[in-house]
Amino acid sequence: MKQAKLIEEKIFKSLSGIATYSLIAILAFIIVVIFVKGFNALSFDMITKTPKGGYYYGGEGGVLNAIIGSLYIALGATLIAVLIGVPAALFINVHLVRHKKTQTTVRYFLDALWGIPSIVYGAFGFTLMLYLGMNASLLAGIITVALLIAPIVVRTFDEVLSKIPIGMQESVLAMGSTKTETAFKIMLKQGFPGLITAILLAFGRGIGDAASVLFTAGYTDLIPVNLDEPAATLPLAIFFQLSSPIPEVRERAYAAAAILTIIILIISLSARALSRRYSKTIIK
Amino acid sequence: MELVQAKVMTPSPLKATRHEKASVPSAISIKNLDVHAPGHHILKNINLEIPKNKVTVLLGPSGCGKTTLLKSLNRLTDLYKELNVTGTINIDGDDILNTRQNVADLRQKMGLLSQRPYPLPMSIYKNVAYGLRLKGIKDKKLIAHNIEKNLREVGLWDEVKDRLNTPANNLSIGQQQRLCLARGLAVKPLIILADEPTSALDPMSSSTIEKLFREIKSHYTIVLVTHILRQAKRLADNVVFMYYGEIIEQGAPDDIFKNPKTEKLRQYMLEGN
Secondary structure, eight states: OHHHHHHHHHHHHHHHHHHHHHHHHHHHHHHHHHHHHHGGGOOHHHHHOOOOTTGGGTOSOOSHHHHHHHHHHHHHHHHHHHHHHHHHHHIIIIISTTOHHHHHHHHHHHHHHHHSOHHHHHHHHHHHHHHTTOOSOHHHHHHHHHHHHHHHHHHHHHHHHHTSOHHHHHHHHHTTOOHHHIIIIIIHHHTHHHHHHHHHHHHHHHHHOOHHHHTTTOOOSSOOOSTTSOOOOHHHHHHHHHTOSSHHHHHHHHHHHHHHHHHHHHHHHHHHHHHHHHHTSSOO | OHHHHHHHHSOOHHHHBOOOOOSSOEEEEEEEEEEEETTEEEEEEEEEEEETTSEEEEEOOTTSSHHHHHHHHTTGGGGOTTOEEEEEEEETTEETTSOOSOHHHHHTTEEEEOSSOOOOSSBHHHHHHHHHHHTTOOOHHHHHHHHHHHHHHTTOHHHHTTOTTSBGGGSOHHHHHHHHHHHHHHTOOSEEEEESTTTTSOHHHHHHHHHHHHHHTTTSEEEEEEOOHHHHHHHOSEEEEEETTEEEEEEOHHHHHHSOOSHHHHHHHHHHO
């Protein structure tokens, strides 16, 4: 019996270890493939120049338009998502704490919103854009991506806030804090490292999504200087270049993918450092 | 079944009540307090006078309603929609259950010390300053003076004076509990509500908290929830024994512990000892 338990323990440990390291291996494999395939096209020009004439036939230029466009859209959308998401998550955990049924229902709808495919957000954004008489633009892209990532911010931050013991909330309220003071001065502070994770996840989804910006942000070889101008994005740059029959252009698609990966890695590492810094004061 | 048996064995709470009608004025006067949860009558017609500047110990087995009674006193029961609280609780001349007074202002009259210390996610200094700032105190010198005074009052000043700006979570659990007490005292409450404040602490930290209670009790009305008999004996000026949501006996500790009138209290003491 003891021997059987020992074997069971070893099998489970091996299987779970294989599962964990397989995922890491897949990530490494993706990065290696992208970098190997895009290595020849990776150049300083790629990140400092916009596409010149004949770029899509292998001519000179880079994807600066898509890098800037992606950053504009992802940053703008993340800002809006945080402005909506933080009060929403605090509301769920401070004001709805007495209303468990409503709390559960709100969470259910937010989960449903999270699960909606991004092409549906794209279609909705497109309809909204037409209704408001807007053209495919940076603003339309920001709004659509914000709608896509707001549920991610709310639910991720909400999960963190829901883990804060009710005793902490009670202690603060017992001192004479209002619920708003409790939410913004204590809960936000205690959940701040989790909020950074939420922002990171939302930003990563926002910068990497192609379907939601396909009809709403449009595509241009220029860097947008106004919110009503169309904006190129890295996912669409990858999509357009990867569908090209010209091998040099396809290489550039992989190079653009490598740039997107690097941006996400930089954001991820900075967020981790920031999260660690703010974790020092949280109560465990 | 157990409840029925308890009812049979226990004389009427009114008959068993031996609360002295002493000259000590009441800080809290509770009348006909009932707390219902769906399918559960948590507190049953509680009538209680809590004497001013004394330690009143709420004693009883787990689940008898001690914490609910304590939370009713600062209306933390408001956080639980399923709880229906009726009756009157008079504090400082105001029926807090039916008052129009802002509940946040009301709660500033009472400090709460919970089972587990909950320091705020900020520095030691800011933890104590938080309550002062809530009271509208902005003068930095006054805040610093009060922080030192309150940290001294709980015997923490010498231990933390050189690291006031470090996070409060670096303190030991006993120090955290004293910090929470200092934070509570900083807002100058009339009453201190303590819900098993030593249950998560080691014996030395527990003894420090008890010593603190003895030192400050002449200035504050302390309501202490505990199920530790020895602690009740050491600290109480007034003991309230609760069982299944009812007050079974109450009175001076000597009276209660040496000469229990009800079988339930006798049994509880026997098992507790």
